[in-house]
Structure formats: structure tokens, C-alpha cells
Amino acid sequence: xxxxxxxxxxxxxxxxxxxxxxxxxxxxxxxxxxxxxxxxxxxxxxxxxxxxxxxxxxxxxxxxxxxxxxxxxxxxxxxxxxxxxxxxxxxxxxxxxxxxxx
Numbered sequence: 001x002x003x004x005x006x007x008x009x010x011x012x013x014x015x016x017x018x019x020x021x022x023x024x025x026x027x028x029x030x031x032x033x034x035x036x037x038x039x040x041x042x043x044x045x046x047x048x049x050x051x052x053x054x055x056x057x058x059x060x061x062x063x064x065x066x067x068x069x070x071x072x073x074x075x076x077x078x079x080x081x082x083x084x085x086x087x088x089x090x091x092x093x094x095x096x097x098x099x100x101x102x
Contacts, residue, residue, distance in 0.1 A: 019076055021038075022075075023051065024037055024038040026071060026075065027053060027068050027072045032055055032064055033056070034054040035054040036052070037051070038050070049076070050088045053092070054092055057094060069087075073087050
């Protein structure tokens with residue numbers, strides 16, 4: 001669970017699993033991403049994220065990494081009211097068979 005400052009002096013708790021699901025879903029919708037997995041680690045007041053992205057052969061790794069940082073991670077950080085959300089993003093290429101040329 002992530003502790004969120006609700007702005008009224010009280011705190012709210014955001015389920016870590018919910019934030020993980022949203023992170024994975026948003027990252028998985030990016031062009032060139034075949035599958036995405038997300039996991040939160042760290043403390044409730046200072047979470048960290050780990051993302052694993054399975055990349056399609058045509059994907060541009062740098063562009064995908066920027067899109068994740070500016071999109072899914074930024075949205076998660078802002079939604080949870082965090083000053084920062086450190087992340088480790090691992091990219092892995094989809095294994096595919098060579099095409100037969102005749």
C-alpha cells in the first residue's frame with residue numbers, strides 16, 4: 001500500500017496492487033510493447049517501481065523508455081501525490097523465428 005496525502009491533513013491508502021495494475025496496463029498500451037509487468041517495492045511513504053517490458057522487434061527502446069517515463073510513471077507519481085517515483089525499467093526483446101526466404 002502507498003500512503004497518499006489527501007491534502008486535508010488526513011492520509012489515504014492506495015493499494016499497491018491497483019497502482020501496479022495501472023502502471024502495467026498503461027505501459028503495455030505503448031507501441032512496440034508486447035507485454036508489461038509492474039511491481040512496487042520500498043516503503044509506503046517512499047515506493048519504488050520495477051517495470052519489465054517485453055518489446056516487439058520493431059520497437060525503439062529509447063522512445064519506449066521515454067514514453068514510459070513521461071506517461072505511465074508520471075501519471076502514477078502524480079496520482080499518488082508523490083514527489084518522486086524511482087523506477088527500474090527492464091526491456092527484453094520478444095523471441096521470434098527467422099523468416100524463411102525462398
